[in-house]
Amino acid sequence: MGLTSKLGNMGVVTVKLEDAINWSRTRAMWPMLFGLACCAIEMMSTQAAVYDLSRFGMELMRPSPRQSDLMIVAGRVTRKMAPVLRQLYDQMPDPKWVISMGDCASCGGVFNNYAIVQGVDEIVPVDVYVAGCPPRPEQLIHGIMMLHERIKQERIKDWA
Amino acid sequence: MADVNPVESLRAAFSDAVQDVQEFRGEITFIIDRDHIVDVCRYCRDTKGLEYNFLSDVAGVDYFPQEPRFAVSYHLYSMIHNRALRLKVLLPGEEPEIPSVIGLFPSANWSEREIYDMFGITFTGHPDLRRLLMPEDWDGHPLRKDYPLGYETVQFSFNFDEVDKYKPYARE
Amino acid sequence: MTGSDDNLWQGDVEKLKGLVSERALTGETMVLNMGPQHPSTHGVLRLLLELDGETVVTCVPDIGYLHTGIEKNMESKRYEQSIVMTDRMDYLSPMGNNLVYCLAMEKLIDLDVPPRAQVIRVLLSELTRINSHLVWLGTHALDIGAMSVFLYCFRERERLLDIFEMVSGQRMMSTYFRPGGVWRDVPAEFEPAVRDFINYFPPRVDDYEKLLTNNPLWLDRTQGIGFISADDAIRYGCSGPTLRGSGVNWDIRKALPYSGYENFDFDVPLGQHGDVYDRYLIRIEEMRQSLRIVEQALDKLPDGPVRSNNRKYVPPPRSELGQSMEAVIHHFKLWTEGFRPPVGEVYQRIESPRGELGCYLVSDGEPKPWRVHFRTPSFIHLSVLPLMSKDHLIADLVGIIGSVDIVLGDCDR
Numbered sequence: 001m002g003l004t005s006k007l008g009n010m011g012v013v014t015v016k017l018e019d020a021i022n023w024s025r026t027r028a029m030w031p032m033l034f035g036l037a038c039c040a041i042e043m044m045s046t047q048a049a050v051y052d053l054s055r056f057g058m059e060l061m062r063p064s065p066r067q068s069d070l071m072i073v074a075g076r077v078t079r080k081m082a083p084v085l086r087q088l089y090d091q092m093p094d095p096k097w098v099i100s101m102g103d104c105a106s107c108g109g110v111f112n113n114y115a116i117v118q119g120v121d122e123i124v125p126v127d128v129y130v131a132g133c134p135p136r137p138e139q140l141i142h143g144i145m146m147l148h149e150r151i152k153q154e155r156i157k158d159w160a
Numbered sequence: 161m162a163d164v165n166p167v168e169s170l171r172a173a174f175s176d177a178v179q180d181v182q183e184f185r186g187e188i189t190f191i192i193d194r195d196h197i198v199d200v201c202r203y204c205r206d207t208k209g210l211e212y213n214f215l216s217d218v219a220g221v222d223y224f225p226q227e228p229r230f231a232v233s234y235h236l237y238s239m240i241h242n243r244a245l246r247l248k249v250l251l252p253g254e255e256p257e258i259p260s261v262i263g264l265f266p267s268a269n270w271s272e273r274e275i276y277d278m279f280g281i282t283f284t285g286h287p288d289l290r291r292l293l294m295p296e297d298w299d300g301h302p303l304r305k306d307y308p309l310g311y312e313t314v315q316f317s318f319n320f321d322e323v324d325k326y327k328p329y330a331r332e
Numbered sequence: 333m334t335g336s337d338d339n340l341w342q343g344d345v346e347k348l349k350g351l352v353s354e355r356a357l358t359g360e361t362m363v364l365n366m367g368p369q370h371p372s373t374h375g376v377l378r379l380l381l382e383l384d385g386e387t388v389v390t391c392v393p394d395i396g397y398l399h400t401g402i403e404k405n406m407e408s409k410r411y412e413q414s415i416v417m418t419d420r421m422d423y424l425s426p427m428g429n430n431l432v433y434c435l436a437m438e439k440l441i442d443l444d445v446p447p448r449a450q451v452i453r454v455l456l457s458e459l460t461r462i463n464s465h466l467v468w469l470g471t472h473a474l475d476i477g478a479m480s481v482f483l484y485c486f487r488e489r490e491r492l493l494d495i496f497e498m499v500s501g502q503r504m505m506s507t508y509f510r511p512g513g514v515w516r517d518v519p520a521e522f523e524p525a526v527r528d529f530i531n532y533f534p535p536r537v538d539d540y541e542k543l544l545t546n547n548p549l550w551l552d553r554t555q556g557i558g559f560i561s562a563d564d565a566i567r568y569g570c571s572g573p574t575l576r577g578s579g580v581n582w583d584i585r586k587a588l589p590y591s592g593y594e595n596f597d598f599d600v601p602l603g604q605h606g607d608v609y610d611r612y613l614i615r616i617e618e619m620r621q622s623l624r625i626v627e628q629a630l631d632k633l634p635d636g637p638v639r640s641n642n643r644k645y646v647p648p649p650r651s652e653l654g655q656s657m658e659a660v661i662h663h664f665k666l667w668t669e670g671f672r673p674p675v676g677e678v679y680q681r682i683e684s685p686r687g688e689l690g691c692y693l694v695s696d697g698e699p700k701p702w703r704v705h706f707r708t709p710s711f712i713h714l715s716v717l718p719l720m721s722k723d724h725l726i727a728d729l730v731g732i733i734g735s736v737d738i739v740l741g742d743c744d745r
Contacts, residue, residue: 033371034369035375036375036376036398037375037398037400037420037423037740037741038420038423038504038505038741040375041423041424041467041504042503042504044467044471044486045486045489045490045493048470048482048483048486048487049483049484049486049487049490050486050487050490061371063370063371065369075398076398076400078396078397078398078399078400078744079295080293080294080295080396080397080399081368081376081397081398084368084369084376084397086330088369107314107315108312108314110405110416110417110420111400111401111402111405111420112309112310112311112312112314112405113309113310113311113400113401113404113405114302114307114308114309114310114401114404115294115302115310115399115400115401115404116400116401118312118314119315119327121329121330122327122328122329122330123330124330125329125330133505134503134504134505136503184676184677184678185439185440185442185676185678187677187678187679189677213566214566214569215569216569216679216681216688216690216707217679217690217692217705217707219692219703219705219707220705221694221702221703222703233677233692235679235690235692235707239566239580239582239587242587242588244588244679246677246679265567265569266567266568266569267567267568267569267712267715269715270711270712270714270715271711271712274711288350288351291396292395292396293395293396293399293744294396294399295396302401302404303403303404307404309401309404309405309408310401
């Protein structure tokens with residue numbers, strides 16, 4: 001934001017309210033600790049030592065949906081799991097976002113059969129799709145960055 | 161320890177229950193009559209020299225449209241003699257029923273529930289025969305050959321609009 | 333998991349009868365739902381618990397939240413096409429799943445595997461075992477409350493994933509083993525990378541042990557918890573470290589060697605007490621033993637082809653296609669129609685990181701398998717959970733689930 005150069009010694013910053021809100025939302029986004037299948041292992045890798053998601057203010061994985069802003073649907077969603085997933089989504093407080101991680105969650109992937117929901121967007125509204133089977137941690141981070149960009153463009157008048 | 165040949169031993173003990181013995185790639189399969197499966201399992205487990213003490217797996221097979229339609233395969237293994245055996249029971253397509261071996265091998269518990277769930281084969285004497293993998297209110301038995309795979313048209317860019325018309329989308 | 337007001341309890345008390353004791357129906361004990369979304373159930377496992385205070389009276393696992401229909405889906409694909417499905421079953425040891433399916437196929441069609449491919453298979457299977465145990469150790473320790481082990485384990489795991497990516501192009505879902513051998517030869521940088529790992533890894537295992545093995549907190553949380561006797565373990569179908577933790581010396585790599593395991597020198601660690609702590613010690617030791625196998629395999633990696641030459645079942649290499657008409661025909665036949673195995677059924681078992689992984693393959697002579705069934709260790713081990721967790725505190729339940737090392741993808745398939 002180039003804050004320091006404009007700060008001077010007045011101790012006052014002027015910034016648009018929506019920018020400030022959006023910035024703070026992107027910098028403290030708490031994902032839900034919610035792993036389904038293979039992608040969950042890559043999500044754990046993203047959290048862990050080498051890729052370190054804490055760099056983006058996301059070190060806290062909340063096990064409770066009531067404390068989280070972001071749901072990363074990591075893995076295949078079965079028809080038995082679908083109602084549970086929707087209930088978890090409903091329990092998350094607004095504002096909330098959903099990343100569909102991996103092919104299975106995005107479109108069913110290799111499993112086009114009776115047991116798997118063909119795309120989690122049939123159950124919850126998805127903001128960002130991350131392709132890959134499973135996506136590399138870099139890809140997931142890229143997806144999260146895309147979500148951040150998207151959040152930064154939100155406008156107050158649309159929230160009402 | 162006395163080593164007993166399972167084929168001779170089983171044939172001698174259950175001359176009417178053993179319907180056939182097949183060998184393929186060094187694996188012996190006994191086709192067993194349905195009503196005797198518990199007795200045969202007990203014999204395999206307890207007879208000195210056989211001692212198949214480990215039930216690896218119970219699996220169902222659907223040979224639709226053949227008759228008898230279903231088969232249940234028991235994979236026994238003896239840790240003492242280090243050898244394996246397969247018992248196979250053929251079942252009719254109409255109301256398939258088979259006695260449960262859970263009293264002998266508790267490891268069959270979930271395998272039998274899975275077969276009940278996936279093939280609709282009833283295991284009489286099983287204490288808790290409910291659906292295991294599918295939701296309780298699911299219709300049909302997915303691994304039966306006359307159950308469709310449940311294919312849905314995949315949305316690519318060339319058919320995006322077409323699929324988009326009927327694809328259910330979630331709302332907030 | 334508590335619901336919002338309108339869906340607090342929609343169940344039927346009648347359905348609970350037979351699952352929980354009579355005391356729960358009168359309200360004397362509490363019935364609690366744990367999962368499917370729970371941080372320490374290692375996936376989407378749901379448990380119905382009946383609690384007397386904090387003690388578990390009954391534990392009823394409810395699985396199937398990750399039932400993917402893999403067995404049905406494989407019936408609709410040709411033999412070689414369906415290898416990709418096996419990776420996604422037990423996603424912590426994809427190479428192990430590849431191996432059991434390929435071995436079953438090779439047994440069915442009586443296909444030879446060149447010696448170099450066999451050694452590569454053993455080498456990568458053992459690296460996969462280390463990989464799987466690392467994830468197990470990290471999450472198991474995290475469940476019990478040790479955070480830093482998780483970070484260390486995943487740091488080491490990245491090195492293994494780099495090796496997998498080097499040989500197959502994918503970090504996790506490698507689909508590297510094919511019927512008759514492996515997809516292609518390992519690259520030149522493979523050997524130095526594995527040598528590097530062999531030197532790098534043993535001090536790290538010592539580090540984990542320093543953090544946990546004699547840690548009084550760890551001992552209190554794991555010793556005497558989740559006991560299962562040797563007799564019960566056999567009767568209930570336990571295998572792998574869970575069985576060996578109870579002192580039963582049965583390792584399929586030794587008892588029924590496959591893929592040339594009889595040529596390697598390694599020990600099978602055994603426990604005595606059959607509790608969570610012994611299973612932990614065994615898996616730690618298994619990592620060291622696996623590294624021994626890896627080192628031997630690397631030393632005696634023979635030269636030669638990595639895939640069988642039987643053109644009835646194995647497609648010719650790309651380089652032959654431009655020169656030989658016959659190769660083009662074989663290639664076309666195999667990729668459009670697939671191969672036709674003889675009619676029959678085989679059962680192949682291997683020692684996966686979790687225990688006995690079996691593949692039951694029924695063929696009717698067509699290019700698609702008639703029936704594929706996987707006997708997965710997590711499935712059987714989870715059915716023993718009610719026995720292991722009886723009369724334990726609910727806090728210990730998490731440790732027990734971790735110690736049998738379940739993977740829900742492996743369990744539900």
